[in-house]
Amino acid sequence: xxxxxxxxxxxxxxxxxxxxxxxxxxxxxxxxxxxxxxxxxxxxxxxxxxxxxxxxxxxxxxxxxxxxxxxxxxxxxxxxxxxxxxxxxxxxxxxxxxxxxxxxxxxxxxxxxxxxxxxxxxxxxxxxxxxxxxxxxxxxxxxxxxxxxxxxxxxxxxxxx
Amino acid sequence: xxxxxxxxxxxxxxxxxxxxxxxxxxxxxxxxxxxxxxxxxxxxxxxxxxxxxxxxxxxxxxxxxxxxxxxxxxxxxxxxxxxxxxxxxxxxxxxxxxxxxxxxxxxxxxxxxxxxxxxxxxxxxxxxxxxxxxxxxxxxxxxxxxxxxxxxxxxxxxxxxxxxxxxxxxxxxxxxxxxxxxxxxxxxxxxxxxxxxxxxxxxxxxxxxxxxxxxxxxxxxxxxxxxxxxxxxxxxxxxxxxxxxxxxxxxxxxxxxxxxxxxxxxxxxxxxxxxxxxxxxxxxxxxxxxxxxxxxxxxxxxxxxxxxxxxxxxxxxxxxxxxxxxxxxxxxxxxxxxxxxxxxxxxxxxxxxxxxxxxxx
Numbered sequence: 158x159x160x161x162x163x164x165x166x167x168x169x170x171x172x173x174x175x176x177x178x179x180x181x182x183x184x185x186x187x188x189x190x191x192x193x194x195x196x197x198x199x200x201x202x203x204x205x206x207x208x209x210x211x212x213x214x215x216x217x218x219x220x221x222x223x224x225x226x227x228x229x230x231x232x233x234x235x236x237x238x239x240x241x242x243x244x245x246x247x248x249x250x251x252x253x254x255x256x257x258x259x260x261x262x263x264x265x266x267x268x269x270x271x272x273x274x275x276x277x278x279x280x281x282x283x284x285x286x287x288x289x290x291x292x293x294x295x296x297x298x299x300x301x302x303x304x305x306x307x308x309x310x311x312x313x314x315x316x317x318x
Numbered sequence: 319x320x321x322x323x324x325x326x327x328x329x330x331x332x333x334x335x336x337x338x339x340x341x342x343x344x345x346x347x348x349x350x351x352x353x354x355x356x357x358x359x360x361x362x363x364x365x366x367x368x369x370x371x372x373x374x375x376x377x378x379x380x381x382x383x384x385x386x387x388x389x390x391x392x393x394x395x396x397x398x399x400x401x402x403x404x405x406x407x408x409x410x411x412x413x414x415x416x417x418x419x420x421x422x423x424x425x426x427x428x429x430x431x432x433x434x435x436x437x438x439x440x441x442x443x444x445x446x447x448x449x450x451x452x453x454x455x456x457x458x459x460x461x462x463x464x465x466x467x468x469x470x471x472x473x474x475x476x477x478x479x480x481x482x483x484x485x486x487x488x489x490x491x492x493x494x495x496x497x498x499x500x501x502x503x504x505x506x507x508x509x510x511x512x513x514x515x516x517x518x519x520x521x522x523x524x525x526x527x528x529x530x531x532x533x534x535x536x537x538x539x540x541x542x543x544x545x546x547x548x549x550x551x552x553x554x555x556x557x558x559x560x561x562x563x564x565x566x567x568x569x570x571x572x573x574x575x576x577x578x579x580x581x582x583x584x585x586x587x588x589x590x591x592x593x594x595x596x597x598x599x600x601x602x603x604x605x606x607x608x609x610x611x612x613x614x615x616x617x618x619x620x621x622x623x624x625x626x627x628x629x630x631x632x633x634x635x636x637x638x639x640x641x642x643x644x645x646x647x648x649x650x651x652x653x654x655x656x657x658x659x660x661x662x663x664x665x666x667x668x669x670x671x672x673x674x675x676x677x678x679x
Contacts, residue, residue: 172391172535173622176543183547184554188493190431190485191501195548199555201566206573210580222581226422229577235491238428266427266491273422291572298572298591298598 205292208233209260209305211267214283216304224278225270236263236286253305260286260306268308281311389623392535394527400534401464402665407503408458410655411476414500415454420487421447432481433489441486454479466529469511477504496649499541499656506540507533537660538628542618545635549616564608565601568594574646593645611638621661632661 168174186192210229211221222228239259248255264286271280285307292299375383424442426433440446453475460472480501488494510533517523552560571594579587597604614634621631635657639650658664 173539173619175536176539176619179540179543180547180550183544184550188430188488190488191481191498191505192431193493193495193498193547194551195495195498195544196551196555197495198567198570199548199552199560201556201560201563201570203566203569206569208573208577208580210576218580218583220580220582226419229580230574231490231492231494233577234493235428238491269424270422289576291569291576293566293569293598298568298594300572300576 203293205290207291208289209236209263209286210289211264211280212285212287212304214285214307216285216287216302218287219280219284221267224274224280225267226274227267227270232263232267232286235266236260239263256288256305258306261308264306264308268311283310284308385623389627392528392531393624394525395530395534396666397526397530399663399666399669400530401462403534403537403659403663404462404464406659407656408462410652410659411480411500411504412451412454412458414497414652415450415479415483418447420483423486423490426486426489428491429489430493431485431488433485438482438486438489441483450479450483466511466515469507470515473504473508473511477501477508480504496652499544499653502540502544503537503656503660506536510536534660535622539619539622541657541660542621542631545615545618549612549618552612552615561605561609561612564612565597565604567604567608568598571597571646574648578647587647611641614638625663625666628661628663629667632657632663635661 183192184194187194208229209232211219211224211232213219221232236259239262240255243250243255243258250258264284268280268284271278285304288303288305290301290303292301421441424439426438432438441450457472457475457479460468461476480497484494484497484501514523514529514532523529556563572591575587575591575594578584614631615638618631618635621628636654639654639657642648642650
């Protein structure tokens with residue numbers, strides 16, 4: 158008993174001990190910058206992976222970073238966060254509708270970011286958000302594309318007098 | 319009963335005072351670790367008490383115990399070595415704050431961290447980036463100067479700026495994990511300098527070489543512990559199956575490749591994901607590959623044993639990041655640079671080579 162107590166005391170006084178507290182605290186706080194559990198790629202599963210990219214009205218991909226300065230990785234996280242929020246609130250809407258609303262949030266954010274950039278980069282025409290689903294099928298890796306949301310073209314600017 | 323041992327050194331004598339409670343019927347084993355530098359750092363004393371009739375631990379256990387008993391404590395650090403680290407770290411902080419990314423957002427739709435309490439949208443004001451850079455520049459000058467009072471003032475400022483700017487960026491609905499190490503290292507250094515300030519009346523905390531040693535120890539420790547946090551998350555979220563399930567990271571490889579392609583529609587990235595296909599078709603080799611990276615993260619705290627271990631773990635972590643970049647196109651340059659500054663410690667090893675190994679490890 159005495160030995161155990163001495164060992165515990167030694168461990169608590171060891172210079173490495175605060176780092177173990179930091180490790181536990183990072184798991185407990187979750188995402189609270191700069192603390193984080195750094196959980197990216199922490200649970201590889203055979204479930205399909207989804208990402209979202211920007212396209213024009215015809216479904217042709219547009220260079221998201223060139224237009225808006227943001228990336229498909231960030232917008233995928235934004236989409237998932239909004240979708241997850243609605244699901245957590247027990248939204249009565251069907252899944253496709255939840256996806257459409259989350260997709261519109263992403264498209265609005267992209268358009269807003271693009272409008273701060275030079276004119277030829279601005280996303281004023283109709284735009285779509287396309288979901289790319291990647292899965293492990295019997296024949297190997299499979300990729301499927303599907304539009305989830307769209308934004309109409311912006312009203313043309315009135316001529317300046 | 320108190321025991322006093324006096325050991326004569328070539329240049330000086332080291333007095334080690336040992337106080338140990340002897341319990342009746344118990345054998346007490348004492349081993350004394352030499353300090354790295356007789357002028358700095360209190361020597362550490364290890365003791366074990368074994369119940370009567372207890373058997374000697376097996377040889378491998380003794381070796382493991384010896385491994386953990388040597389090192390894993392701050393060692394004296396030279397003024398020049400620490401100055402070079404401060405200069406490089408300050409440059410890294412300023413470079414990170416200079417990036418225009420975080421300042422372009424006009425709102426914080428998904429507030430995270432302190433953004434839940436404070437409105438950080440002022441960072442979108444036209445003057446905000448200049449204000450942040452000037453403040454950080456002045457604080458960096460004080461940080462590089464390195465006097466105790468300068469560190470006490472500059473470190474909290476730099477930590478606050480690094481936290482505020484990237485919290486705002488992470489409050490846009492996505493989480494970017496590539497900048498945390500800067501703020502966490504600044505937080506660790508802030509805690510160390512303030513702790514040493516409050517303990518300044520104790521003789522053992524007055525030595526400058528040991529002060530730099532504490533700062534380096536917890537900078538390295540915070541960086542290493544962050545990788546341990548990532549490994550712990552992998553264990554918990556995958557219920558211990560991460561290495562076994564790692565071939566499914568092939569899906570992540572395809573996702574990363576496509577995400578990079580859709581940034582600029584770069585034709586070079588439009589090709590088939592051959593690395594992902596290889597991972598998918600060679601699951602056991604993939605487990606060995608990803609397993610190596612996983613155990614490197616899990617045991618990253620071994621970097622605290624001594625300088626050679628810090629170098630080895632640092633090289634391993636940078637190689638891991640380079641590997642991730644090659645396979646997934648994910649850039650963790652900030653993490654690589656901070657590992658290079660505090661774990662690789664290239665200036666020290668250059669000096670060690672030029673001194674033909676005479677410099678103390």
